[in-house]
Amino acid sequence: MSLHIAGAGWVTPLGRGVDGVWNRLSRGDEASAQPISGEGDNTYSGFLVPTKALKDLPPHPRLRRVSAISRFAVAAGLDAIAQAKTIAPNVDMERVALVFAASNGGVVYIKRFYHGIVASGAQSASPLLFPETVFNAPASHLAAILGINGASYTVVGDGAVGILAIKMAGDLLESESIDFCLVVSAEEADWILCDAYRKWRLLKTHPPIETFCDPPRGTILSEGAGALLLARDGKVKIDLIDAGGNFSHQRNAGDIVNRILRNLRDETACIVASANGTFVDLAERAAILREMRRSAVYSPKPALGESVGAGAIWQVIVAARALEEKRLPPMLHASADAGLRCGTGEIGSRAIVLSCGLNQQAAGLRLSM
Amino acid sequence: MARFNALDGTNGVPRVAVVAAGVVSPLGFGLEETFRSLRNAVDCVSPVSRFDVANCRCKTAAQIPDERLLSHRRNGRKNARLHRASHMMITALEEMLRLDAEFKPELTVIGTTSGGMSFGEDYYRALHRHRNLRRAPEWISNYPPQKPVLDALEAFGISTPCRIIANACASGTNAIGHAFECVRSGKYKRVLTGGYDALSELVFVGFDSLQAATPDKCRPFDRDRSGMVLGEGAAVLALEDLESASKRDAQILAEIIGYGISTDNHHLTQPDPSGSGPRRAMQQALLSAGCSPKDVNYINAHGTATPFNDAAEGKAIAELFKRVPVSSTKSMIGHSLGAAGAIEAVACLLALKGQFLPPNINFHNPDPDLDIDIVANKSCEAKIDIVLSNSFGFGGTNASILIRNAGA
Numbered sequence: 051m052s053l054h055i056a057g058a059g060w061v062t063p064l065g066r067g068v069d070g071v072w073n074r075l076s077r078g079d080e081a082s083a084q085p086i087s088g089e090g091d092n093t094y095s096g097f098l099v100p101t102k103a104l105k106d107l108p109p110h111p112r113l114r115r116v117s118a119i120s121r122f123a124v125a126a127g128l129d130a131i132a133q134a135k136t137i138a139p140n141v142d143m144e145r146v147a148l149v150f151a152a153s154n155g156g157v158v159y160i161k162r163f164y165h166g167i168v169a170s171g172a173q174s175a176s177p178l179l180f181p182e183t184v185f186n187a188p189a190s191h192l193a194a195i196l197g198i199n200g201a202s203y204t205v206v207g208d209g210a211v212g213i214l215a216i217k218m219a220g221d222l223l224e225s226e227s228i229d230f231c232l233v234v235s236a237e238e239a240d241w242i243l244c245d246a247y248r249k250w251r252l253l254k255t256h257p258p259i260e261t262f263c264d265p266p267r268g269t270i271l272s273e274g275a276g277a278l279l280l281a282r283d284g285k286v287k288i289d290l291i292d293a294g295g296n297f298s299h300q301r302n303a304g305d306i307v308n309r310i311l312r313n314l315r316d317e318t319a320c321i322v323a324s325a326n327g328t329f330v331d332l333a334e335r336a337a338i339l340r341e342m343r344r345s346a347v348y349s350p351k352p353a354l355g356e357s358v359g360a361g362a363i364w365q366v367i368v369a370a371r372a373l374e375e376k377r378l379p380p381m382l383h384a385s386a387d388a389g390l391r392c393g394t395g396e397i398g399s400r401a402i403v404l405s406c407g408l409n410q411q412a413a414g415l416r417l418s419m
Numbered sequence: 420m421a422r423f424n425a426l427d428g429t430n431g432v433p434r435v436a437v438v439a440a441g442v443v444s445p446l447g448f449g450l451e452e453t454f455r456s457l458r459n460a461v462d463c464v465s466p467v468s469r470f471d472v473a474n475c476r477c478k479t480a481a482q483i484p485d486e487r488l489l490s491h492r493r494n495g496r497k498n499a500r501l502h503r504a505s506h507m508m509i510t511a512l513e514e515m516l517r518l519d520a521e522f523k524p525e526l527t528v529i530g531t532t533s534g535g536m537s538f539g540e541d542y543y544r545a546l547h548r549h550r551n552l553r554r555a556p557e558w559i560s561n562y563p564p565q566k567p568v569l570d571a572l573e574a575f576g577i578s579t580p581c582r583i584i585a586n587a588c589a590s591g592t593n594a595i596g597h598a599f600e601c602v603r604s605g606k607y608k609r610v611l612t613g614g615y616d617a618l619s620e621l622v623f624v625g626f627d628s629l630q631a632a633t634p635d636k637c638r639p640f641d642r643d644r645s646g647m648v649l650g651e652g653a654a655v656l657a658l659e660d661l662e663s664a665s666k667r668d669a670q671i672l673a674e675i676i677g678y679g680i681s682t683d684n685h686h687l688t689q690p691d692p693s694g695s696g697p698r699r700a701m702q703q704a705l706l707s708a709g710c711s712p713k714d715v716n717y718i719n720a721h722g723t724a725t726p727f728n729d730a731a732e733g734k735a736i737a738e739l740f741k742r743v744p745v746s747s748t749k750s751m752i753g754h755s756l757g758a759a760g761a762i763e764a765v766a767c768l769l770a771l772k773g774q775f776l777p778p779n780i781n782f783h784n785p786d787p788d789l790d791i792d793i794v795a796n797k798s799c800e801a802k803i804d805i806v807l808s809n810s811f812g813f814g815g816t817n818a819s820i821l822i823r824n825a826g827a
Contacts, residue, residue, distance in 0.1 A: 089546050112687075148682075153563070155585075164540065164621050168547050172474040172624045180625035181688045181813055185532065185564075185585035190814030194684040199699075202682040202816060203593065204585045206534075206564045218582055218597075224604040246542065249555040293526075293580030296569045409563050413580065 053220045053291075054284025055417075056230065057134025058367050059126035059277035062354050063097035066104070066125060068133070072371045075379035080353045083257045083270060088241025094248065095256050096239040097272035097355030112191045116182060117156045122275035122360075123188040123236040124195055130232060130277035131196065138281070147201040147228045150189035151215035151235035153208055153359030153407075158240050159183050188236060200228065208407025209324060210294060211235065212276070212362025213415055217291045219280050229281065235363040236275035244271055252328050252408060259352040261325040261381075262335050262388035269327040272355025276363030286370040287418050289400070290314055294413035303333035307406050310414040311337045317344070319400035319416065320378055322369040325349040326356045330406040335388055337404075346397055347390045348372070352382035362405040366415070369401035373419040434661035435602045435676075437822075438669040439522055441514030442765045443488070443507050444652030445481035445752045449514050454769045456751070458798050460778040463752050464637060464648050469537075470620040477632035480618055481650035481753035483507065493574065500557045501570055502535035504617040507653035507758075508571035511613065515655050516575055519669055522657045525607050527568060527581045528598040529655075530590025530614035531757035534564030537619045567615055567653075579611065587812030588721075590614055591654070591760025596678035596820050598658050608663045613655035614761035622756070623649055629688065631725050639722035639747035640729050640793050642784040647723040650753025654761035656768075671825040673768050676805070677708025683815035689727050690811065694735030697721075697809060700817035701739055704807065708821045712740045715821070716803035717776055717794075719763045721811045722747020723754055732809065733789035744801065746779035746794040760810040764820065767806045771824040776801045 060067060063081035064074045083095035104121050107113060113124065127148075135141055163179040181187060186204035193202045201222060205215050212235045219231035247253040247269070254268030280288070292310045297303045311321075321338060325331040326349070338347060350368050357364060372378050381392035399419050406412040442449065445463035446456035456463070463481040472478045485503070491510050492498055508529075516522065538558040545552050560566070565583045572578065586593045591614025598612035626632040626649065633646030664671060681703065683696025690696055705712060718740065721732055724747070736745060748766050755762055766777050775798050782795040804827035811817045 160539075160621070161543065163625065164543055165547070167620065167624050168544055172472070172627065175624045175628040177628040177630070180628055183621070183625065184587050184813050186587050186812075186814040186816065187687065190682075190684075190687055190816075193682050193815070197684070199682045199684060201680045202586070202814075203597070204814075206531075206583045206585045207581070208563065208565065214580065214582055217580070221597075221601055221604065221606060224606065225600070242543070242546075245546070246555070246559045249552065250559050251556075295578045295580055296572065298569075298573050409560065409566065410569050411565065411581065 051224055052282060053288040054281055055278050055286045055370050056138060056281040056284040057130040057279035059129030060367050061099055061103060061122045061126045062274040063099055063272050064354060065100060068367060068371060075353055078380045080382055081355060086241045086244055090245060094244035095270055096244060097270060098239060099274050110195050112194050116191055117159045119156050119236045119238040120188040120191045123150060123234050124192050126275035126277035127192045127232055127234045130279045134279040141230060143197040145229040146198055147222045147231045148189055148193055148198050149215045149219050149231060149233045150204045151211045151359055152185060152206055152237060153211055154237060154243055155185045156183055156187060157243055158238055161242050208409035208411045209358050209361045210405040210407040210411040210413040211359050213405045213413035214293055217293045220291060231280045233280060234275060234277040235360045237273050237357045237360045239271050239273040247271060258383045259327040260383045261327055261349050261352055262331045262385045262390060264332060266328050266331055269356040272357045274357055274360055276360050276367055278363060278366060285419060286373055289416045289418050291415040292413060296410045300329040303329060303406055304336045306412045307333045307404060308337040308340060310412060311341045311404060314402045314414050314416045315341050316400050316416060318398040319402045320346040320397040322365045322401060322403045323347055323349045324361060324365060324405045326351040333406055334404055335390060339389060346378055346395060347392050348378040348381050365403045365405060369403050369417050372397060373399060373401055373417060433603050433605050434674055435599050436659050436661040436664045436674055437656050437672045437768060438659045438664050439515045439519035439657040440672060440765050440768055441511040442654040442762060443483060443510045444762050445483055445650055454773060457766055457769060457777045458775060460780050460797055461751060462780055469618055475624060475627040476634050477627050479648050481648060482618060483651055502538055502561045502567060504535055504615055505567040505570040507617060508567045508615050509574050511653040511655045512571045512575060515657055519657055521667060522609060524579050524609045524611035526601060527579045527611045528594045529568045530584045530594035530760060531564045532585060532587055532590055532616055533619055533622055535562040535566060536621055538562040540620055586816040587814050588756050588759060589810040589812035589816040589818040590757035592808060592810035592818035592820055595656060595760060595764055596680060596818055599675040599678050602658050602660055609659045611655060612658055614758045615653035616651055616755055616757040618649060618651040636781040637724045637750050637753060638781040639724040639750050639779055640733060640786060640789055641782050642786040644724040644726060644729060646725050648753040650755040652755045652758045652762050654758060654765045656764060673771055673825050674823045675820060676823045677704040677710060677821035679703025679707060679819045681817045683817060685815060688813050690731040692731055694731040696815060696817045697732050697811055698735035698739060700819040704819040704821050710821060714805050715740060715743055715807050717770060717806040718743055718745045719767050719806060719808040720745050720747045721809040722749055733791050737790040742792055744776050744794050745791045746777050748777050750780040763808050767808050767822050771803060771806060774800060774802060
């Protein structure tokens with residue numbers, strides 16, 4: 051069964067919409083970091099979605115008091131469907147499955163809900179907030195707005211979850227009962243996540259995100275969503291997905307990333323990596339140097355930040371758009387000593403997306419046009 | 420894809436065998452103890468001991484005792500840091516592999532709702548009260564929902580891609596159903612599936628705040644039902660292409676023969692009162708199996724004992740099925756959320772093996788609005804070949820699977 055991208059939606063700290071965000075990446079723009087303060091004394095930096103990016107969401111009752119993650123997911127999902135309808139006007143929602151992917155989920159409402167319990171006791175817990183803390187709340191809102199009443203799955207994992215969601219969508223499309231699978235991934239940023247990732251020794255307090263440095267200097271969290279409407283036809287094809295596997299220690303990430311890249315290897319392909327200023331960079335760098343050292347390499351994370359659960363779908367959107375434009379955007383803040391070909395030049399008709407998560411999962415895929 | 424007909428043969432479509440299973444729940448550790456507890460209608464609900472519930476309306480849950488769970492714990496510094504949910508998954512997987520050590524999965528599909536949530540709670544409490552955050556890195560790294568699954572796989576040297584499905588309370592059944600479809604599509608020969616969830620304060624208080632949890636006994640489908648009690652546990656099933664399993668002489672515990680999934684867009688937390696969502700899931704499961712409602716001998720209902728759920732589910736069952744015995748094993752073990760569908764699938768396997776109907780305890784007054792046959796208070800012997808298991812959840816997710824006795 052062949053798997054293609056029929057439409058895409060993109061909500062990022064550089065704005066909303068595939069064309070707009072691509073143009074900004076192509077110009078070498080970088081999202082502006084904003085201070086994120088919270089419960090503790092530390093203030094962190096994060097790349098946040100501008101408020102105006104969501105101003106034209108439909109006035110649906112489901113969106114009245116939802117969290118940011120749900121708004122991001124809905125915006126990206128609607129945009130992907132709208133883009134697909136320009137080439138396939140008869141997208142029948144009865145025949146669309148939904149796979150929603152996230153890592154941290156609705157952390158803002160989770161924290162607010164639990165804060166009530168810690169601060170004032172269980173009797174003050176809000177019954178309005180609790181349902182929005184559930185991982186599949188964004189999928190539920192999006193399904194209700196789009197009228198999807200068949201298969202809807204929420205999958206969770208680390209930064210690689212977007213690739214795993216695409217793989218799942220491919221499996222769902224084996225069934226003749228659906229024509230499309232909408233894959234949406236989203237994440238929202240919050241102080242508590244920044245604090246946790248800092249304590250986990252993965253975060254730096256201020257930009258830029260410098261990639262492929264040894265030792266790694268840390269990442270900056272961001273937020274937003276990405277959506278792909280997958281179908282059996284379309285301009286960009288997903289040739290091969292390697293659902294990868296799991297590594298038990300950060301130091302072992304390189305083995306699995308290397309295995310994935312060897313499986314996806316194509317000397318003519320460019321590589322859209324997940325390098326984000328952490329141990330991930332070292333794993334990817336070693337694998338690229340070993341398997342495809344002459345390929346052009348790009349990571350969108352210095353420009354857009356580490357959006358965790360949304361990150362892999364962002365990379366796929368970049369890769370698909372790069373194939374259409376036959377070029378990669380300029381790579382920001384990459385170490386000159388890495389020995390990689392981080393540049394803009396012309397690319398061929400294939401692109402590999404590598405996604406190594408921060409919590410033990412890695413996967414990848416290859417696109418062609 | 421060719422339409423499968425479970426009763427007439429395969430039509431060339433792979434059949435999906437359950438070749439092994441493992442379970443830990445308040446009913447017991449392992450299949451044998453679970454079987455005895457189901458047979459004996461054990462009420463596992465007790466006062467909550469893990470956190471303070473003084474300000475909650477509900478004060479009970481079905482819990483797995485730590486002293487027993489942690490006595491199964493493997494040695495080593497890393498194991499000492501793992502979340503309880505990881506130990507549940509390890510315990511369940513260990514039993515499964517004891518039954519079939521040769522089972523080598525290509526994919527793992529597991530349902531959960533809240534992962535290592537209590538570690539998130541520990542972290543937030545420590546932050547809020549300016550306490551020592553020395554353990555923060557281990558709380559944070561063991562909090563994500565994929566972690567207990569990866570821990571269990573690592574413990575037994577299994578390396579497969581993992582799909583962690585978080586479809587609220589339907590997660591476990593969705594995971595099994597999706598795993599079933601993966602094998603039946605012919606793309607995978609062996610898939611490890613199941614579900615897990617451990618009790619957490621945030622989730623407990625959440626259901627209490629919605630007044631979905633009861634201060635009374637859990638009484639599914641009873642006229643006087645007033646809500647759920649929570650539970651916890653883990654269960655795993657080894658699914659394999661029947662032909663492949665037969666070739667290697669694997670034990671066949673049962674077959675999964677059908678799966679249905681639907682999304683009810685009525686409300687984030689309440690089902691459409693018409694029961695249309697559950698009905699579509701059950702109809703799809705029947706269609707996918709090529710069965711008719713009369714082929715079904717027992718229904719393990721979602722049966723949370725909330726007024727809304729049981730009314731919608733009971734209506735859908737009554738409309739689709741005529742006089743099929745129904746019970747909710749949540750009356751005994753509470754609602755274990757992401758684990759529920761998996762534990763209930765194991766209960767169905769045991770019912771098929773033992774040819775009995777698991778009971779719906781605390782059932783005293785039939786609801787005059789529900790025209791269904793409840794297996795009231797005691798298990799009973801019965802000839803059963805095909806059983807249906809339902810799970811429904813927040814977000815309008817509905818899932819049903821059909822399981823057939825291996826010898827049928």
